Amino acid sequence: MRYISTRGQAPALNFEDVLLAGLASDGGLYVPENLPRFTLEEIASWNGLPYHELAFRVMRPFVAESISDADFKAILEDTYAGFAHSAVAPLRQLDTNEWVMELFHGPTLAFKDFALQLLGRLLDHFLTKRGERVVIMGATSGDTGSAAIEGCRRCENVDIFILHPHNRVSEVQRRQMTTILGDNIHNIAIEGNFDDCQEMVKASFADQGFLKGTRLVAVNSINWARIMAQIVYYFHAALQLGGPLRSMAFSVPTGNFGDIFAGYLARNMGLPISQLVVATNHNDILHRFMSGNQYDKDTLHPSLSPSMDIMVSSNFERLLFDLHGRNGALVKDLMDSFRQNGKLSVEPERWTEARRLFDSLAVDDEATCATIAEVHAQCGEVLDPHTAIGVRAARECRRSMSTPMITLGTAHPVKFPDAVRKAGVVEPQLPPHLADLFDREERCTVLPNSLTEIQQFVSAHGNRGKPL
Numbered sequence: 478m479r480y481i482s483t484r485g486q487a488p489a490l491n492f493e494d495v496l497l498a499g500l501a502s503d504g505g506l507y508v509p510e511n512l513p514r515f516t517l518e519e520i521a522s523w524n525g526l527p528y529h530e531l532a533f534r535v536m537r538p539f540v541a542e543s544i545s546d547a548d549f550k551a552i553l554e555d556t557y558a559g560f561a562h563s564a565v566a567p568l569r570q571l572d573t574n575e576w577v578m579e580l581f582h583g584p585t586l587a588f589k590d591f592a593l594q595l596l597g598r599l600l601d602h603f604l605t606k607r608g609e610r611v612v613i614m615g616a617t618s619g620d621t622g623s624a625a626i627e628g629c630r631r632c633e634n635v636d637i638f639i640l641h642p643h644n645r646v647s648e649v650q651r652r653q654m655t656t657i658l659g660d661n662i663h664n665i666a667i668e669g670n671f672d673d674c675q676e677m678v679k680a681s682f683a684d685q686g687f688l689k690g691t692r693l694v695a696v697n698s699i700n701w702a703r704i705m706a707q708i709v710y711y712f713h714a715a716l717q718l719g720g721p722l723r724s725m726a727f728s729v730p731t732g733n734f735g736d737i738f739a740g741y742l743a744r745n746m747g748l749p750i751s752q753l754v755v756a757t758n759h760n761d762i763l764h765r766f767m768s769g770n771q772y773d774k775d776t777l778h779p780s781l782s783p784s785m786d787i788m789v790s791s792n793f794e795r796l797l798f799d800l801h802g803r804n805g806a807l808v809k810d811l812m813d814s815f816r817q818n819g820k821l822s823v824e825p826e827r828w829t830e831a832r833r834l835f836d837s838l839a840v841d842d843e844a845t846c847a848t849i850a851e852v853h854a855q856c857g858e859v860l861d862p863h864t865a866i867g868v869r870a871a872r873e874c875r876r877s878m879s880t881p882m883i884t885l886g887t888a889h890p891v892k893f894p895d896a897v898r899k900a901g902v903v904e905p906q907l908p909p910h911l912a913d914l915f916d917r918e919e920r921c922t923v924l925p926n927s928l929t930e931i932q933q934f935v936s937a938h939g940n941r942g943k944p945l
């Protein structure tokens with residue numbers, strides 16, 4: 478499998494190089510040159526497989542030339558053995574023909590573990606083979622940081638630096654990062670906000686001199702391997718509910734358009750999906766596109782669902798690429814003009830094409846809490862605010878009552894106690910593997926909002942705590 482850039486100028490790469498590359502050199506995002514396509518018979522034959530075996534079948538075509546079947550199988554088995562529920566991604570029924578897929582049984586209680594647990598293991602596999610080390614730098618407002626650190630904690634060849642805004646992440650989220658101890662794990666609390674953290678990471682990718690030749694790797698959702706890992710659970714859910722012989726609808730709480738783009742790919746790989754619902758909070762650039770063909774940058778308004786607080790959606794470009802007949806030059810022009818004007822719309826036929834599959838809804842904090850309360854009263858389930866947004870959108874946008882509607886349950890409610898409390902629902906307890914989270918030792922360095930100081934810190938500690 479070869480991967481090409483959405484802007485058409487960067488060289489095509491194989492899986493191993495895409496994993497290490499992050500952004501393409503032309504500023505675009507990597508996508509598979511040809512998507513694998515499975516027949517209905519083939520998909521049906523996977524019925525009843527354990528999660529890691531299904532994962533092997535779905536992802537094999539994407540990685541086949543880069544890693545042996547035996548190695549990939551072993552990595553997948555190890556990746557998903559660490560999940561607290563033996564079904565890995567169990568379905569929970571909310572109402573007649575309505576379900577939540579619980580994607581929060583991984584080590585950090587959010588769906589990002591599905592991809593980042595795999596990504597850490599794949600990185601280490603390839604780096605060992607190459608005899609190389611890398612540095613990972615990432616900025617987080619909460620979920621990504623802990624999932625990335627958990628994913629890399631046992632990597633021999635990776636040092637990971639995660640920047641979070643000092644005193645501006647929840648205590649559960651901070652402790653999930655800072656209590657993972659290891660000489661290759663570096664938590665940095667920046668005296669600034671999330672944007673400051675993100676700017677410093679971006680600046681470090683743009684000018685890597687401080688790394689003295691060590692490669693810098695990105696683990697945000699522009700990394701293709703993350704999208705790839707998320708395709709699997711769409712197949713998994715459908716197979717539980719009578720697919721592929723009947724089609725499914727999914728509702729996906731969305732920020733950077735990563736998780737829902739994986740569902741779009743699952744459909745293009747042959748899984749019958751008749752509807753995908755884009756569920757956003759009041760930071761609703763994706764809803765404005767889907768409902769009115771206006772992808773316009775707005776200011777950021779903090780919400781009760783902070784993992785979806787975004788101004789622009791980094792993976793949206795991957796959808797634009799397909800909507801424009803995979804013409805990289807057209808996408809480049811569109812993105813250049815978006816960068817200048819902060820606005821984008823596509824030709825009416827292309828937008829109509831997107832609307833055949835996608836619907837959308839923006840859900841504010843009040844409706845989020847009302848949905849948490851409503852679902853709790855209906856069936857006793859406690860939803861986290863992101864998942865609640867998905868359920869609200871599923872209910873309002875549903876096209877067919879006879880098609881199973883599955884909302885992606887992206888986080889465990891214990892991670893977002895504020896919203897659950899505001900909804901008037903009793904807060905759930907931390908699961909057993911995190912029960913002592915508040916007693917664990919924390920390790921974190923507070924640094925000023927200064928690029929030079931951050932980069933000095935990275936180069937002084939980037940080799941298992943020693944200088945690069």
Ligand SMILES: *Cc1c(COP(=O)(O)O)cnc(C)c1O
Nearest residue numbers: 620732733734735736784887888
């Ligand atoms: C990251 C995250 C999202 C948004 O996912 P995208 O892939 O960016 O659309 C939604 N919910 C939770 C809990 C998250 O951590």
